[in-house]
Amino acid sequence: QIQLVQSGPELKKPGESVKISCKASGYTFTNYGMYWVKQAPGQGLQYMGWINTETGKPTYADDFKGRFVFFLETSASTAYLQINNLKNEDMATYFCARRPLFMGWGQGVMVTVSS
Amino acid sequence: DTVLTQSPALAVSPGERVTISCRASESVSTLMHWYQQKPGQQPTLLIYLASNLESGVPARFSGSGSGTDFTLTIDPVEADDTATYYCQQSWNDPPTFGGGTKLELK
Numbered sequence: 295q296i297q298l299v300q301s302g303p304e305l306k307k308p309g310e311s312v313k314i315s316c317k318a319s320g321y322t323f324t325n326y327g328m329y330w331v332k333q334a335p336g337q338g339l340q341y342m343g344w345i346n347t348e349t350g351k352p353t354y355a356d357d358f359k360g361r362f363v364f365f366l367e368t369s370a371s372t373a374y375l376q377i378n379n380l381k382n383e384d385m386a387t388y389f390c391a392r393r394p395l396f397m398g399w400g401q402g403v404m405v406t407v408s409s
Numbered sequence: 410d411t412v413l414t415q416s417p418a419l420a421v422s423p424g425e426r427v428t429i430s431c432r433a434s435e436s437v438s439t440l441m442h443w444y445q446q447k448p449g450q451q452p453t454l455l456i457y458l459a460s461n462l463e464s465g466v467p468a469r470f471s472g473s474g475s476g477t478d479f480t481l482t483i484d485p486v487e488a489d490d491t492a493t494y495y496c497q498q499s500w501n502d503p504p505t506f507g508g509g510t511k512l513e514l515k
Contacts, residue, residue, distance in 0.1 A: 329504075339444075339452065339495055339506040355503050389451055395442055396497065399451040 296320045296398030298390050303404045306380050314375045314403045316390035323371035324348045327393040330364060330375050333402070334386045344393060345373060380407050411435055413496050413507035420513045426484035429510045431496035433477045440500035441479045443472055446509075447492045455494075456481060488514055 301315040316328065330342040343354040345364040352364035363376040377384055387402040412434040421427045431441065439459040444452040454463045456472035459479060469490075471482045483490055491514050496507040 338509045339446075339497075341504050341506065343503075391452075395454060395457050395499065396444065396452070397454055399453065402451050 296392055298392065298398055298400035300388075300390060300400035300403045303406070305406045305408065307409055308380055308382065308407055310380050311376060311378045312380060312405055314377075314388055314405070316373045316375075316400050318371045318373070318392070321392075324368060328364075328373040329391045329393055329396055331389040331391060331396070332358075332386045333389065334383075337386075339389075342375075342388075347373065377405070380405075382407050410503060411437060411498050411501045411505050413498060413505055415494075415496060415507040415510045417508065418511040418513065420515055421486050422515045423488055424485045426482065427486050427512065429481040429483075429494050429512070431474075431479045431481070431507050433479070433498055435501065436476045437498040437500035439475045440498055441472075441474065442497045442499065443470075443481045444495045444497060445490075445492045446495065452495065483512075486512075486514065490514070 297319045299317045304312050306312050324347045327344050327346050329344045332340045332342050341355050342358045345352045350366050361378045365374050385407045387404045389402045390400040392398045414432045441459045443456040445455050446452040455466050455470050459474055460472045469483055473480050493509045493511045495509045
């Protein structure tokens with residue numbers, strides 16, 4: 295079955311960068327793209343974009359163009375989200391989810407931004 | 410972007426029937442899906458393509474609708490159904506989520 299295991303919680307200062315991983319198993323990694331979703335504390339789900347795991351091409355939602363980077367380590371069946379120049383409003387839980395239909399989800403990574 | 414509107418919260422008693430609604434700002438055909446998120450957990454897919462039950466999801470859950478108006482029904486509600494329920498459309502790009510409906514049991 296689909297299993298997505300994400301890296302652990304992160305505590306960062308404003309201006310730093312963070313890299314979150316999402317390791318897939320139970321299916322052929324390159325056959326299905328990977329979504330990224332943000333959930334701020336006490337808030338709903340916000341679509342960030344997705345990465346084509348066959349070509350490596352990322353697509354970013356408008357609110358996530360610039361400081362957010364999706365990339366892959368295909369040999370390890372792992373997708374990554376990197377957030378550069380962290381801001382207070384980046385404090386949230388970040389989920390990966392397999393396309394299509396957000397069918398399987400990682401457990402989420404809580405990113406805390408505090409000086 | 411397509412805006413999905415949900416009622417923020419509902420409170421029902423175990424054994425009752427509950428309907429959770431989702432209205433889209435434009436037609437999404439039947440490309441509407443429903444997710445359950447329990448506190449502290451990741452969301453899970455319940456219903457896809459408006460009315461199809463995801464494997465392993467109890468038959469107490471059902472979905473209906475097309476165009477702009479959709480409904481998730483739980484009948485009967487059990488204590489374990491305490492969660493936030495999100496609708497999500499994939500007809501228009503980008504995919505969007507509703508704000509979520511928090512279901513509490515009395």
